[in-house]
Amino acid sequence: MRSVAELEAYMDSQKPDTSPAKLAADYLLVGEEMLENWLVAQERVPTDDKKEGFRILALHRQGCKGEPSFNACRETCRELAYYYNLITMEPGSDEMSSRLAMMDMVAKHLVLFIGNKMMDDQVGEFCCSAKVNRLSSEKLQEQVGVNNG
């Protein structure tokens, strides 16, 4: 498993001159390794299971347990699986270059999103992670001394 920094560097680098299918597999692997990083940082063992034929979807589901905010990258993972299917199942498509470009950007989004979540606990959890803060609200209130009365 490559580190977050290595994965970021890979996404910023010029991609190797290889077949579209190989490149698509690389992008999928980047996504899987980002999710592995997320799980390992929480002292969990990344699953080898697959969901709907993709390990990335099983890893994402595992990553969401106890952390609903992680659902914010569910569609990103699904988009990676979607582009992987398009690229590998239609090798002669006229849209190959645009599909590869899009998969590159989707993978990059996942790297940036998870990378940032790992850096700053609870920062940026304004959107869909309200439940996390809510679950710990009693503890939070103790910490900041907020009293509803």
Add this chain to the structure above:
Amino acid sequence: MTVIIDKPDLKKKYKKVAYYPGCALEGSAIPYDKSTRAIGKELGLELVDVKDWNCCGAMEVKNLDPEVETYLSSRVLSNAKNLNKMDVVMAPCNGCYKNLKQAEHELGHREKSKQVVDKISKKAGHETYEVGDVETIHALDWIKMGYGEDELRKKIKGGLKGLKIANYYGCMYTRPRNIFPEKAPGAGGDDLIKPHYMDDLLAVAGAENVDFALKTACCGGAHTLSDRDMSTKLVLNILEAAEAAGAEVIATECPTCHSGLEMHQIRALKRLSKKTNVKVIYFTQLLGMAMGLSARKVGLNGNISDSRGLMKEKGII
């Protein structure tokens, strides 16, 4: 294929709704407010401002005390019900929309939230909010379900023909999923995974919607103060993805996303020397122009992303 859902009962119900602009639409998103009111007037949909409305508690309050956040949103709903005597609130801001929805959910599922809200409401001297009194909808629901695509088609004048658009919904229009039961599969609302209401409306207006993979991806809006560089990278990736998909315009329906895209587009150029040309425009502005409203009337000159040249070039204004 676009599935057209026509529910006459909703057309009647949404014809006159309480309008909750929230703080963004009175500040950084004035063009969104202006264009929303303008198209409402044009379509004969009446907006009545929620009386004495307050902040929904979206950002700072939530992190200090989520119960107070629930209270703040519930007060908006209570005012709509008890002061305006309305049973539908329309919130164009994704943050407000999500927060009002969440308050409704919390009050219906969490006894402590109900107790806290009742207690603070009593102390503040106003009627408490009762679950189910008010339905919260987004501006997209308001037009799509309250006016309908067939009727909207008749209102289109110049249209957006030839304009390639990436529809960007941001994170809060569909998340967290449990607070949007009407968007559950089979429920007849918008899609939780690939929302399409904005796509549908702009397609009716003549736009060519591109296949955009990041339509619900995080824009980094909440990181803007804590880690601006990360926000810039996330936004740049969204802008580049839209351009790679062939879009000339990113249509928005969230003021946080919109201002983030606009500001970080400039910052990406300054800090990373990455230039993108895609324009950022609220969907209400696009619909308004398609209906023949002037650029001024929909507040196009108020956007940071200056799209007037492109709109002229396309013959839209």
